[in-house]
Structures are given as C-alpha cells and as structure tokens.
Amino acid sequence: TTSLGYIGVGAYDMKDGSVVKTYLAQGSPDDHNASSVTVTPDGKILAVFSSGHDTDKYIHIRLSSQKESITSFNNDLTLEASGRTTYAQVYRINGKYYIFFRNNSKKWCYFEGNSTSKWSEEKAFITSDVQYYMRLTETTNPYVMRVTMPGNPTSGDANIRMGFVDFSNGKVYNSDMSLLGDLGTAIPSSRFNVVIPSSGSYINRLFDIAVTDTSKTEIAYCTWKKGTTKAAYYVLRDSKTYEIVPSSHEFW
Numbered sequence: 001t002t003s004l005g006y007i008g009v010g011a012y013d014m015k016d017g018s019v020v021k022t023y024l025a026q027g028s029p030d031d032h033n034a035s036s037v038t039v040t041p042d043g044k045i046l047a048v049f050s051s052g053h054d055t056d057k058y059i060h061i062r063l064s065s066q067k068e069s070i071t072s073f074n075n076d077l078t079l080e081a082s083g084r085t086t087y088a089q090v091y092r093i094n095g096k097y098y099i100f101f102r103n104n105s106k107k108w109c110y111f112e113g114n115s116t117s118k119w120s121e122e123k124a125f126i127t128s129d130v131q132y133y134m135r136l137t138e139t140t141n142p143y144v145m146r147v148t149m150p151g152n153p154t155s156g157d158a159n160i161r162m163g164f165v166d167f168s169n170g171k172v173y174n175s176d177m178s179l180l181g182d183l184g185t186a187i188p189s190s191r192f193n194v195v196i197p198s199s200g201s202y203i204n205r206l207f208d209i210a211v212t213d214t215s216k217t218e219i220a221y222c223t224w225k226k227g228t229t230k231a232a233y234y235v236l237r238d239s240k241t242y243e244i245v246p247s248s249h250e251f252w
Contacts, residue, residue, distance in 0.1 A: 005029040007049050009037055009070045022070045024062050027052040036090045038097070043067030046090060046116055048099050054084040059101055063116050079111050081122050089136055093167040094143055100125065100136060107186070108134050124186035130155035132189050136165070137209040143168035144214055149189055150206040150221075151198075158198035160206055160221065161189060164214055177214065195219070196236055201226045207233075220244075 001007050008023040024047060027033045032053035038046050045064040061077040064070055083104030090099050097113040108126040113119040126134060131152040136145045145165045151157040162175040165183055172180045175193040195217065198204050202223050210218035217238055224231035224247070232247035 001027075001029065001031055001033045003029050005033070007033050007035055009035055009045065009047050011070050020070060022073065024049065024073060025051075025060060025076070027055065032086050036088050038090050038092050040092070040116060044116075045070055045073075046092075046097070047073070048088045048090040050085040050088050050101065053086045054105060055086075057081045057083055057085055059085055059088055059099055059111065061099075061116070077117065079119055079122075081109060083107075087133070091136065091145070093145070096167075098167075100134070102134070105131050108132075110184075123184040125183070126189050127186045128189040130157050132157075133206070135206070135209065138211050139164070140211065140213045141166075146209060146214070147172075147192070148206060148209050148219065149192060150204060153203045153205065158203040159194040160196035160204050160219070161192035162195045162217070162219075163192045175217075196221060198223075205231070223247075 005027045006023040007025045007027055008021055011020045030053050033049060035047045035049035040046055044067050047062045049060050051058050057080055059079040059081060062073040065072040065074055081103055085101045085103060088099060088101045098110050100108060100110045103109045106128050109122050110125050111119045111122060132149050134147065134149045136147060139146055143166055147163040147165060149161045151159055163180060164173040170183045172183055172187055174180050175195055180191055181187050196204055202225050205222050207220040212218055217236060219236045222231040222233045230247050232243060233245035235242045235244055
C-alpha cells in the first residue's frame with residue numbers, strides 16, 4: 001500500500017532493476033490493506049486483498065489479464081464474509097485456491113476455490129477469545145503449511161503458537177503433529193501448542209518463519225518489556241533459542 005492508501009502489486013526485474021507498479025484499489029493509508037498474490041498454472045497473477053483494516057466484510061479478487069504481467073487486471077470479483085475482514089492470504093495448494101483472512105478480529109476463516117472465479121461459502125478455521133494474528137508458511141512438503149500464531153501485544157496473550165494444515169487430507173495438526181481436527185471446523189487457538197512463551201511483563205513479536213520440514217522449526221522474533229522501546233531479537237531453531245541482537249537496541 002502507498003501513503004495515499006492505494007492497494008496494488010509491484011514487479012522487480014532482476015536483470016535491469018526496473019520496477020513496475022499497478023494500483024488495484026484505494027483505501028485508507030494502512031499496511032494492513034496490502035495485497036497477497038499467487039501465480040495460476042497458466043502464469044497469471046492472482047491478487048487478493050481486503051477493503052481495509054476491519055473496514056467492511058469483503059474480500060477482493062483480481063486476476064491479471066496476461067501471464068507473467070501485472071500491467072492490467074480483470075474486473076474486481078468480491079466475496080462477502082460474515083464479519084469485518086483483514087490480513088488476506090492467498091495460496092494454491094493441491095490443485096485448489098485458498099483465501100485465508102481474519103474475521104471480526106478474533107477468528108480466522110477462508111474461502112476455497114476450484115478456480116479463480118468459483119469460490120465456496122466462508123468456512124471457519126481458527127477461533128479465539130483474544131485478538132490473534134495468523135500466518136501460513138510453506139514447508140518442504142508441498143501439501144503441508146505451517147500455522148504460526150502470535151497474539152496481539154495488547155490482547156493479554158503474547159505467546160506464539162504453532163501447528164500445521166495438511167491439504168492432502170484436510171486435517172489440522174498441532175506442533176507435535178498430533179491431530180487437532182478437520183480443516184473448516186473452527187479449532188480454538190488455545191489448543192495449539194505454545195512454541196515461544198511470553199513471561200511476566202514481556203511481549204513477543206513474530207518476524208519471519210523459515211521453510212523447513214515439519215520436524216524442524218526456525219522462527220525469528222523479538223521480545224521486549226511493556227513500557228520500554230528496547231527489544232532483544234532471537235531465532236528459535238527447533239528446541240533451542242539463539243540471541244541475535246541484545247535488548248540494548250531499539251525495537252524495530
């Protein structure tokens with residue numbers, strides 16, 4: 001998104017360094033409105049975004065007119081959710097498209113599509129009593145995505161939880177690969193194991209997640225004390241934590 005609130009996509013040419021930008025919509029200046037993209041089998045760019053940060057209950061879908069190009073897109077296709085939307089994430093897995101998004105701040109839902117133009121009704125994914133973020137990350141198994149969930153720093157639960165979704169069988173698993181249930185059955189976030197706990201007045205913030213096998217974990221995060229601006233930066237690698245930057249540095 002831009003400082004004027006334009007939501008769009010960009011392309012960078014690795015050979016000559018040129019940049020192309022295409023605006024798809026205009027909302028409020030807020031990075032919560034950033035679009036998520038994936039590539040279709042025929043090479044077209046599928047872009048998905050919400051209208052804003054909990055602005056309304058719609059998810060917007062745009063498909064590029066030409067393959068491997070973002071210069072023009074087809075008309076907007078709008079999906080209606082049951083609540084206010086934000087944080088749209090689109091993936092193509094096991095021959096289907098999935099759009100995950102947060103709904104009314106405290107639950108995560110998704111739309112499922114056999115094509116870029118035909119989508120299911122909204123389905124529930126994760127529910128919570130507090131405001132949680134959720135990020136899906138690829139693993140080395142093409143059918144399995146890692147689910148990483150940090151709590152909002154002001155929610156009272158700053159733990160980082162983790163699990164997996166296997167799109168080949170439609171099952172959701174905990175961080176230890178124990179079964180939690182079926183995809184689409186609204187699994188409570190509290191059932192996912194805490195892999196990075198918060199303690200006392202300290203808060204965790206998720207940064208990045210490495211693509212690894214499901215038996216491995218590499219998560220970059222920081223921890224800081226409430227009321228301060230200095231944070232320590234860490235990497236969780238499997239069961240060990242490594243300090244990258246000590247807490248004498250400013251957050252961000």
